[in-house]
Amino acid sequence: MRLLVLGGTEFVGRAFLEEALRRGDEVTVFHRGRHPAPSGVTALHGDRTEPDGLAAFTEGAGAGLTWDAVVDTWTGAPAEVGLAARLLAGRAERFAYVSSRSVHRYPAAPGLDENGPLVEGRADDTDSGGYERAKRGGELAALAAFGDRTLLPRPGLVIGPGENVGRLPWWLGRAARGGPMLAPGPADLPLQYIDARDLALWTLDALGRGLGGPYNVVSPRGHTTMSELLEAVVRVTGGVAEPRWTDPKALVDAGVEPWMELPVWTPPGELHDTLHCGDVSRALAEGLRCRPVAETVAETVADTWEWLCALGGQAPQRPDRPPLGMAAEREAELLARLPAAH
Structure with missing residues (x-):
């Protein structure tokens, strides 16, 4: 083509x-x-x-x-x-x-x-x-x-090597720092995302086959969970971080800003339904394939960590997007006073 x-x-x-x-x-x-x-x-x-x-x-x-x-x-x-x-x-x-x-x-x-x-x-x-x-x-x-x-x-949430928005890179950098790490619950919260490479592959194939119109191009609902994502992040960065799962209501009541302070995460509710519960059956029927977040040769988390390390650990930041993530001092304060999830 x-x-x-x-x-x-x-x-x-x-x-x-x-x-x-x-x-x-x-x-x-x-x-x-x-x-x-x-x-x-x-x-x-x-x-x-x-x-x-x-x-x-x-x-x-x-x-x-x-x-x-x-x-x-x-x-x-x-x-x-x-x-x-x-x-x-x-x-x-x-x-x-x-x-x-x-x-x-x-x-x-x-x-x-x-x-x-x-x-x-x-x-x-x-x-x-x-x-x-x-x-x-x-x-x-x-x-x-x-x-x-x-x-x-x-697409919905787009992650993978080259990400210049700061969602997955922030989690990788945070896990690499080690120590107790605020992990927003619930642990089994389902996530939808698309690796930028899978978005590209599907779109190029669709163009070659003459497809037209709108398609939701993101993984199926529940393709991964918050715990699977953070477990992969901890593993690829050396296992030095200790996720401390925290009740989502407690985080919201403490003023934590979903999606921004704790990138990727949204508590159960309207925002989560909007971002992580879309119907992708049309694209799946047309050949959409989404690589797992981890445990494969071409996994999203490990590949992103490899790319990030090649840059010295500092991802590029789009100038038209605000920096994401939580300051270390604020995270420590929340860890000290918020109850762990049960």
Whole structure:
């Protein structure tokens, strides 16, 4: 497949580049040049937010290129998705806009599928207007240009090597520090996630088979649990941390901010149902496969730890996302006064 990736040198975008190269695809990447692209790709440079930022497609070596498919991972203003999609509509067969399950109105009922109610969004919006509206507007912009040739993968929690948001890297860093570690209960809390590499593999395959429309692309409900995740984190970092399982209500009553202070975790309730209880049967029927969080050769936790160690233990941080995690002093204070879960 001749593939164009718009923004492909960090986390999700880079996973697309690397998986496409492994498949033997002919890959072009359009990016700002702030991070090196992997060898083996054709690189076009530009900043889509600037005037004439897409000139690389109309001038020089990029002017005559065509593609079987385009993947766009943009998270900013929907209007930028529209500009690129309109420019490429006659030069590419299919267009995948990597969206999010966040386009569904909150709270999302357990088992909600792709047909659930959506947030408002505008394809021509020049302001992101918040993540949910930006992603919905991006969907509409892609659809306006490519119609039924548009694929809309909607991931939920995305983790894996290269993560620059800070969820799994924070837990790995915390476990590597050792000692008693606040573990938010219940231990058997089911989680849904997608390894960025599995998201890329499924999307590339779906593009090759001509699929279109929205798909929830995340693991099945209960694919792993909070205890399985933290046990894997402790194991790969050397087993020096001691998880202390703590009652979720006690954490909430103490003012702990779910998802942010203790990344990945949400207590049972509306937020958990929205983030970890989506229906993914449509994507599963179309071949979605999600690697286990641990205990396989290509496991998510160990691979992320290996990547993190290669960087000296410090993961990159997206400038448009707040740092995640809990300060050591606050964790120690909570461990000292909150009862352990029973």
